[in-house]
Amino acid sequence: MTRLTLWLVLALVLAACLSVASGKVWVPLDAWTAADPRSIIIVELRLPRTLLALLVGGALGLSGAVMQGYLRNPLADPGLFGVSSGAAFGAVVSLYFGYAVQLWLLPAFALAGAGVTMALLALIAGRSGSLILFTLAGMILTSITGSLTALAISLAPTPFVSSQIVTWLMGALTDRSWDDITVALPLTVVGAGLLATTARSLDALTLGEQAARSVGVDPGRLQLVVIAGTALCVGAAVASAGIIGFVGLIVPHMVRPFAGNRPSAILLPSALGGAVLLTVADSLVRLAPTVSELRLGIAMSMLGGPFFLYLLIRMRRRLA
């Protein structure tokens, strides 16, 4: 346990308390102990929502860190390069056909979508480590999945379905229940477990694929684990919260100054940091003085877009 990890755990606890307490109604944390009528707000609304924010944020932060390490690309992010859109398209297909009434079908479709996109990305550009190839492949996959999603919306059988899809796509953690946790928790845990096993190999990839293979990394196996782990984490995140971009991009950059640049050193901090970031952001959107609640996905994009530009400006000399 490094000092950074301890700080992040502390921040995590504080963020969770903030998230449980904040909203249209402030609920003091001790309200659930007594036979307080507000306890139902905490137990049935705030707690599952907080847990889900922690899970989704952690899953996105971790998969971003793994993706950046695997692709040796500091601009990689499952949201930016199509994996989230792939998962969203999968989920939209299940909404389109009305399968989403079954608890496990939407996540299954989201998982498949994330897996297929991540596999395509890895197959096209993953092994080469080429920044340009990967960025282009990610952009094109994003636009393909995006247009397929738009197609599904335009062909939606009823206005209800299309509005359901549009609302869901914007990404939010509003009105989540323990059912969502039942689905997201096991998927995220398995996915994160898979991704955690890649740490050593990601370090070796710092030297490029040839040298990594010469110190014993099995590139085929690593690729499979990265694809499966990312698909599980991102699929579960998108299934429970819609598209929430930029978490996987921002968080690894925020922890690197403290944890160092070694890919394995940022995995745990990125998972914790992602959980903190998303939980705080989800608390803040509830407090924002808007008529209807600000959508979390939109808020994160408004935060993440400028950050991405800032990264590009800072890195332009190295990239050019």
Place this chain on the structure above:
Amino acid sequence: MSVLAAEGIGLSLDGKRILDSISHVFRRGRVTALLGPNGAGKSTLLDCLAALRKPDDGAATLDGQDVQQIDRRVRARAIGLLPQAADVHWNIDVTTLVGLGRMPHRGRWGETAADRDAVARALAATDMTGLADQGVEHLSGGERGRALLARVLAGEPDWLLADEPLASLDPGHQLDVLARLRSIADAGSGVVLVLHDLHLAARIADDAVLLRDGKVVAAGPAGDVLTAPLIAQAYGVDVEIGLTPAGHRFILPIAR
């Protein structure tokens, strides 16, 4: 005593024959240079020896066993590779970089005292101890080349394969690295180098394998291989071979 050998290696890429029935037994305790003009198949042969490529025919063998069949970790402990593309993708410090060479030795639970000792030795051997805490991005090209060499040395492999290890170095550091490779071979390891510089090959190699169009033109002790007629046959250039007053052999290309 391990023996690394090419046994009838043949390889085609996109219908072009890159390597054609290459056979050679590499010897430990000696520096072997793989030589030949551009496109002769030097690097491809090195990749086959390091098990990065699987030949279509024949095999690279370690103690008679096909290198492709050896367990990855065991193979990584026996054969260290310094690839030509010397990218370091993250700005990690030199010690961390060199420590990556210990991967095949590490257990599940982090590094041991033996790992740290090996890293310290490798840093000392490449004159990088003073830069151990530097970020890789702040190193000059030569320092980075030495750090990457230290990475391979840290693994303490029986066989050290290197693709153009001298290419980005100035003459001073070329001599340093040559001396280091020499002492590794003298200590009993096998060193196999892809080189394009004939005079550097003449300076360090005990044995040489001269390739042209994926075939062996000549192989054996460097003095027997690096002769004007054989070099003319492989490279298509006339060379003058002489001795400096101090007794160093040099090879000077004269005409095509």
